[in-house]
Amino acid sequence: MRPQVLTIAGSDSGGGAGIQADLKTFQELGVFGTSVLTAVTAQNTRGVHGVEAVSPELVTQQLDAIGSDFTIAACKTGMLFDAARIEVVADGVRRHTFNRLVVDPVMIAKGGASLLQDSAVQALKTSLLPLATVVTPNVPEAEVLTGMTIRTFEDRIKAAEQMLAYGVRAVILKGGHLDGATADDLVMTASETFLLSAPRIQTSDTHGTGCTFSAALTAELAKGHSILEATVTAKRFIQCAITHGLDIGAGHGPTNHWAYATHEEAGVTLESITTNHR
Numbered sequence: 001m002r003p004q005v006l007t008i009a010g011s012d013s014g015g016g017a018g019i020q021a022d023l024k025t026f027q028e029l030g031v032f033g034t035s036v037l038t039a040v041t042a043q044n045t046r047g048v049h050g051v052e053a054v055s056p057e058l059v060t061q062q063l064d065a066i067g068s069d070f071t072i073a074a075c076k077t078g079m080l081f082d083a084a085r086i087e088v089v090a091d092g093v094r095r096h097t098f099n100r101l102v103v104d105p106v107m108i109a110k111g112g113a114s115l116l117q118d119s120a121v122q123a124l125k126t127s128l129l130p131l132a133t134v135v136t137p138n139v140p141e142a143e144v145l146t147g148m149t150i151r152t153f154e155d156r157i158k159a160a161e162q163m164l165a166y167g168v169r170a171v172i173l174k175g176g177h178l179d180g181a182t183a184d185d186l187v188m189t190a191s192e193t194f195l196l197s198a199p200r201i202q203t204s205d206t207h208g209t210g211c212t213f214s215a216a217l218t219a220e221l222a223k224g225h226s227i228l229e230a231t232v233t234a235k236r237f238i239q240c241a242i243t244h245g246l247d248i249g250a251g252h253g254p255t256n257h258w259a260y261a262t263h264e265e266a267g268v269t270l271e272s273i274t275t276n277h278r
């Protein structure tokens with residue numbers, strides 16, 4: 001049977017991020033995608049033009065519809081909007097024992113629009129992260145989650161350690177927002193730390209990179225791969241998707257979800273890091 005997976009996230013009408021990016025990624029990686037919508041955005045490559053949240057009751061009904069009929073092998077969260085939605089999502093994840101949970105702590109869209117209320121950060125930390133297998137913040141999200149300013153490599157290590165202490169099994173602190181010739185993601189578990197790198201592509205078409213990366217990770221976890229194996233495949237998937245962009249829209253365009261199946265990926269490396277702490 002095909003592994004069945006779930007994304008709990010917002011709709012991006014532009015099709016490059018959110019639920020749409022997740023389902024496209026699931027399809028490409030051969031797993032059956034289901035979805036729970038938390039919010040609907042009126043969005044395109046130029047930005048977010050409107051947002052309306054789905055009621056907590058309807059979020060719960062969707063979770064129960066999925067949980068009572070499907071065998072969910074892995075699950076991810078994206079845009080959760082506010083603390084009320086986070087609490088019903090955490091309840092649903094627990095009630096239906098959705099194991100292998102990837103939390104992409106989506107806060108701000110590439111164009112600058114807020115996708116999570118400030119008051120929801122505490123709920124994310126205390127209600128959802130303790131249930132997570134992996135959390136995948138970008139640097140600004142990691143700064144909000146830890147209260148730290150992240151500039152140096154040592155800062156990234158410290159921030160990842162602090163997030164591990166929130167109860168997740170692994171932290172992937174993504175480096176898409178940093179400068180440099182490579183896009184480096186720090187991968188930390190309780191026992192090991194790695195640097196996952198790929199050549200940085202000069203493009204503004206990076207709408208939905210975080211969603212796509214975390215969806216690929218979820219799909220690979222659903223197939224039974226280890227966190228590290230799944231992470232490397234997710235990096236290969238997003239590297240192909242950014243490299244072979246589609247040039248769609250006038251703003252931050254989407255990535256190419258077909259590319260992984262049709263192109264060779266070049267240059268993803270995984271290096272073990274020895275830190276003072278582990």
Ligand SMILES: Nc1ncnc2c1ncn2[C@@H]1O[C@H](COP(=O)(O)OP(=O)(O)O)[C@@H](O)[C@H]1O
Pocket residue numbers: 137138139174175176177183184185198199200201202203206208209210211213235238239242
């Ligand atoms: N220009 C780029 N070239 C290559 N990889 C990138 C680029 N931008 C982002 N990535 C990669 O895409 C993935 C998503 O990261 P990021 O863009 O930081 O997430 P988010 O969409 O949450 O801000 C990470 O693996 C990151 O290293």
Ligand SMILES: Cc1ncc(COP(=O)(O)O)c(N)n1
Pocket residue numbers: 009010011012017018019041043078079106108109110115206207208209210211212
């Ligand atoms: C509905 C929705 N969810 C998430 C994002 C974040 O996108 P990105 O992956 O580019 O940070 C988005 N722009 N819209």
